[in-house]
Amino acid sequence: MQEQAFIIEKDQLFSWLEKLQQEFLLIGPKKQEEGGGVAFLPIKSVQELDLNYTLTMMGPQIYLYPPEETICTVWRKDDGGFEVRMREEVPRQVLFAVRSCDLQAILVLDKVFLRPGLEDRNYRLWRENTLLIGLHCSSIHPQCFCASMGSGPFFEPRQGYDLLLTDLGQIGYLAETLGERASSLLAALKAQPATQTHFDQKRQIGHYLLTQFQKSIDTTHLVEVLLKNQDHPVWSQTADQRCLSCTNCTKVCPTCFCYNTKDTVSFDLVRCERTRYKDSCQELHFAQVHGANFRSTRSSRLRQFVTHKLATWVEQFGCFGCVGCGRCMSWCPTGIDLTQMAKEIMVSEGLYDRRRQT
């Protein structure tokens, strides 16, 4: 795939985004009012963008896989038959300033929703109509451990995005394009090509960021250790003492993809709308099947979340289901931290020294 690299001055980037707004809906990090933190929101003016954010509660993937959306409508025709209408189009949008962990989360969702033969139609529509622009972090959130999960602080895969930006300070942004779409959209800028010096600067920033992590986890034996310890006391101790089954962890996790559907039928029985909405393995009803529930305890549900993200996902999709963003522990009302549970198990296996700080 075509790759190019340029240097874009900071003012140039904003005027380029303003031009893009004539064709695309711009979604980016924006400071909310009344202390609400930064969130990915539609941007009216580029001045609203907050490019120094470290963590948003909801990841940008909600604009590719909305928490609730209509799948189809079914109409009863005059001749007694039915007509199924699928969604045919979505707005063209730019997802701007997506961090490395969230780019990785989108790659994970691609594996789920774009599997050959099992493609999700709506996800494909959103993905094809979205220009994805990454912006590498300049600082590290205390709960982030993306370096341990191989998903940051800089995004290494050469796939899944259109443009990847690294802030080089006064020089501007190193802009790495992938594919023709980004190259052609950038052409009007007449930006200077990047040189080896710029890539060396990028590498230095990456090395510095790697020294800033406060949280880490050793993934070397993680999969086998978690699978071997399905009955470890950490599951019931943590769940019984602290888990509220509130589902926050799964709601904010950028790779959680489980959904349920509901049908709404019009009063005259002419129209039926099928909607899907994000579901959660932390809900009691989730594992209710034919009168029996195979995860009726909080500990079994919590274990499901942690072992899926850090172990069984690897067998299912060939990668971890956790990108190390730190959202689940940041928005868990009792601060339950999946890395701490995993470390507790590693301690009992003699693979981790409890005196280590991170």
Ligand code: SF4
């Ligand atoms: S499990 Fe937690 S840290 Fe990992 S990707 Fe999901 S929200 Fe982020």
Ligand code: SF4
């Ligand atoms: S956010 Fe915390 S309390 Fe709520 S379901 Fe998840 S682990 Fe349990």
